[in-house]
Amino acid sequence: MILPDQGESAIYNFVNSATKSIDMTIYELRDTTLVNDLVNKEKAGVQVRVILNAQHTSVNGAAYSTLSAGGVGVTYSSSAYVYTHQNSAYVYTHQKTITVDGTKSYISTGNFDTTYYSTSRDYGVFDSDSADVAAIEQVFNADYAKTAITPSVGTDLVWSPTDSQSHLLSLINGAQHSLDVEEEAATDTTGANGSTTFTWNVNPSSGKCTPNQLLGNPGFETGSAAPWSASSGVINSSSSEPPHSGSWDAWLDGYGTTHTDTLSQAVTIPSGCSSYQLSFWLHIDTAETTTTSAYDTLSVQILNSSGTVLGTLATYSNLDHITGYAQHTFDLSAYAGQNVTLRFTGSEDYELQTSFVIDDTAINIS
């Protein structure tokens, strides 16, 4: 979930999907829609339990009263919480999670507070990993009972206070090409700190660029599209349009009627390399006889993650028909450091087929 862009309805729907239990831990709860949903679920027989941060009774007081009056199990977090880890005590319950039926958790950076919904950038993830959810439930049960606990890490879950710093440092220090940090505020023991925006300099230990080929299933030899997205009938092994190598290729168009085929793959292009080369082999045959008009076309484009075309690398047509395959190469260095999609789009007019056959693609970086 990316907020505020996607809105809160998925969170409400998640709560309303509960059939057995809802366990919510939240720093600030000031959302009457959500509070009413919790009360209604309790009345419908779902066991609802809520932990609110005790340091924010001025914000959480109304929700506490409504939940309590509605029969929901609600408690303020203990200000005497003591994790057994390094004898460190804390006074804030800053956690923001909802666990439904003990099987799926929503983990949020944002509070459930309508005051801030429209103006705050927040992220949330729905997590069905059993180890993650079990760890959240284990901590919830201890915090709800106000007993000490040292949380166990999940598969993709770390805890504060206990071990989050070491895991975060490990993630940061593992960066090889780029490090994007979005953070409301940050401070650490080195004295580095910032608010809203800040920069860490990353010095990768091993060179700047690991030579690599970035496209998956580059010659279509899995016999299916993934990780490409392809329109119906594109992934081909028929001898009508033989591959450049192997047994499979991508055959766009060839119908002789008005038709569009697409073939695309999302790819993260790292920064820090000196060479970024897209290449593919292309065969074109056609029933068109014109030597002047491009009736059927194949475009090769780069799109951003929102689907906006950033650049058209080439457009081929029935005029470019050749016997056999030719290799084409393009420089993608303009897209270094970006998440982009490579897309081939083949469009035919109403008559006389043109086939655009692609094989042995690659994006080589070095």
Ligand SMILES: [Ca+2]
């Ligand atoms: Ca092939």
Ligand SMILES: [Ca+2]
């Ligand atoms: Ca045509």
